[in-house]
Amino acid sequence: MVMCWMKLRTFLLIVGFFGILLLIIQVHLTPGDEEASILENEPVILWWTPFGSDGTSRTCGKFRCHFTQDRIYRNHQNLKAILFYGSNLEINDLPIPRAPGVQWGLLHEESPRNNLMFVHEAALKLFNYSSTFSRFSDVPLTLVDLPGEEDLLNKKFFTPTNEKNRLIKEENLSPLLYLQSNCDTLSERDLYISELMKYIPIDAYGACLNNRNLPEHLRSNYIENLNSDELKKFVGQYKFTLAFENAVCDDYITEKLWRPLIVGSVPIYYGSPTFKDWLPNNSSAVGVQDFESPKHLAEFLHQLMKNDTAYEQYLPHKLAKTGISNDRLLRNLRKRPGELFSVFEYYYRTFQCQVCEKIHRNEHRTASRKEYNCEKPDGRFNFNGKTVKNSWIDAWNMEKCTGVLLTEYLLKNEGFRSREFNAKKMKMFKTNEC
Ligand SMILES: *[C@@H]1O[C@H](CO)[C@@H](O)[C@H](O)[C@H]1NC(C)=O
Ligand SMILES: *[C@@H]1O[C@H](CO)[C@@H](O)[C@H](O)[C@H]1NC(C)=O
Ligand SMILES: *[C@@H]1O[C@H](CO)[C@@H](O)[C@H](O)[C@H]1NC(C)=O
Numbered sequence: 008m009v010m011c012w013m014k015l016r017t018f019l020l021i022v023g024f025f026g027i028l029l030l031i032i033q034v035h036l037t038p039g040d041e042e043a044s045i046l047e048n049e050p051v052i053l054w055w056t057p058f059g060s061d062g063t064s065r066t067c068g069k070f071r072c073h074f075t076q077d078r079i080y081r082n083h084q085n086l087k088a089i090l091f092y093g094s095n096l097e098i099n100d101l102p103i104p105r106a107p108g109v110q111w112g113l114l115h116e117e118s119p120r121n122n123l124m125f126v127h128e129a130a131l132k133l134f135n136y137s138s139t140f141s142r143f144s145d146v147p148l149t150l151v152d153l154p155g156e157e158d159l160l161n162k163k164f165f166t167p168t169n170e171k172n173r174l175i176k177e178e179n180l181s182p183l184l185y186l187q188s189n190c191d192t193l194s195e196r197d198l199y200i201s202e203l204m205k206y207i208p209i210d211a212y213g214a215c216l217n218n219r220n221l222p223e224h225l226r227s228n229y230i231e232n233l234n235s236d237e238l239k240k241f242v243g244q245y246k247f248t249l250a251f252e253n254a255v256c257d258d259y260i261t262e263k264l265w266r267p268l269i270v271g272s273v274p275i276y277y278g279s280p281t282f283k284d285w286l287p288n289n290s291s292a293v294g295v296q297d298f299e300s301p302k303h304l305a306e307f308l309h310q311l312m313k314n315d316t317a318y319e320q321y322l323p324h325k326l327a328k329t330g331i332s333n334d335r336l337l338r339n340l341r342k343r344p345g346e347l348f349s350v351f352e353y354y355y356r357t358f359q360c361q362v363c364e365k366i367h368r369n370e371h372r373t374a375s376r377k378e379y380n381c382e383k384p385d386g387r388f389n390f391n392g393k394t395v396k397n398s399w400i401d402a403w404n405m406e407k408c409t410g411v412l413l414t415e416y417l418l419k420n421e422g423f424r425s426r427e428f429n430a431k432k433m434k435m436f437k438t439n440e441c
């Protein structure tokens with residue numbers, strides 16, 4: 008019995024020993040394998056903010072690069088570029104000192120709401136490639152929220168005009184829908200819409216300006232179900248949908264515009280001043296910027312409410328034979344492969360490949376303001392003579408100091424502690440040095 012136990016113990020020990028040995032070998036082999044797969048002179052591109060990059064080499068056109076998110080590659084002799092995802096970028100976690108010949112790339116589809124730093128050129132200039140909502144970036148993400156051409160044309164969620172009229176008359180629906188739960192915005196949309204409400208009925212279902220409850224079946228978690236068929240069908244019942252972005256930036260267009268276009272409710276749009284360049288047809292939406300005031304806009308909408316022919320001219324992508332008549336939109340949508348697992352994945356892979364090709368071709372540059380061009384909130388919606396100070400304005404101004412200070416450190420190629428950085432930043436801000 009004792010013998011048996013001894014043997015068993017020895018056996019377990021041996022098994023355990025080999026197990027640990029195997030584990031050690033494996034731990035050492037995995038990065039070694041990745042390392043071994045990199046060809047001589049093959050550029051290494053490192054995602055500093057982890058981004059589903061799998062530590063493999065890929066072919067991009069005629070070229071090959073190695074993509075990784077393992078920070079061990081920070082010191083690799085082939086490292087040529089470091090890429091960042093804007094929303095996750097933290098200034099006290101940057102690869103400083105920056106090695107000469109290592110380019111930085113920024114991927115950021117979001118508005119400044121997620122990271123205010125990039126509205127200032129000082130911060131943008133730290134990068135050599137960009138993929139933002141702007142058409143001037145290397146891989147524009149303007150259409151990242153638009154599923155496809157077919158979605159704009161089909162009538163899956165469409166409600167015909169006579170039915171919309173009936174709903175207004177018999178079911179007490181307002182002509183306009185507002186569905187938003189983020190109310191304190193750079194674009195100050197709620198100020199405009201609360202003024203508009205004085206002149207035309209609006210059903211506001213979200214947390215912002217709420218005056219009505221969603222039907223029971225849509226009520227729970229509507230924010231997570233924004234893309235559900237039920238919600239689309241619901242939005243489609245409205246003649247108009249208020250489509251106001253949370254920030255005003257050139258080419259920053261989100262599902263707020265696309266959803267009403269897809270379901271066939273006419274968007275009343277505020278956001279990117281250049282949005283008409285991306286509409287299916289110039290009369291596919293009503294632009295807030297085309298009206299002197301909310302009152303004027305309301306008068307115009309009342310006209311369309313009275314005249315179905317005039318109203319239907321705002322639905323050409325659903326009702327007219329011309330369909331989509333915007334070449335820029337079509338060209339950009341048709342660049343994408345037909346079946347996509349995820350539109351976003353398509354864009355970020357395209358961006359990494361562009362960076363790879365540019366490295367091989369030695370085409371680098373410094374990013375500039377037009378790649379992230381946003382308007383500073385300035386109390387533009389002051390209707391009753393009183394200007395309301397936007398709660399974002401101090402942070403907006405402060406973030407300029409972040410960019411300026413960061414550039415200073417990078418020029419010296421010096422790292423910093425965040426306490427020291429923040430203290431200096433505050434001082435610069437208070438003495439108006441940025
Ligand atoms: C609509 O008109 C504007 C200015 O007139 C133009 O910039 C834009 O490209 C046009 N869009 C379409 C879809 O034709
Ligand atoms: C309705 O709108 C159409 C198109 O704009 C216009 O031709 C027509 O005269 C309008 N009808 C009335 C009664 O105003
Ligand atoms: C937009 O659609 C209308 C039909 O409503 C059509 O007459 C017009 O030609 C279209 N615009 C362009 C630029 O094709």
Ligand SMILES: *[C@@H]1O[C@H](CO)[C@@H](O)[C@H](O)[C@H]1NC(C)=O
Nearest residue numbers: 110132133134135371372373
């Ligand atoms: C890349 O960006 C950095 C930071 O702005 C800049 O110093 C450098 O000159 C740029 N590289 C090229 C090749 O333009």
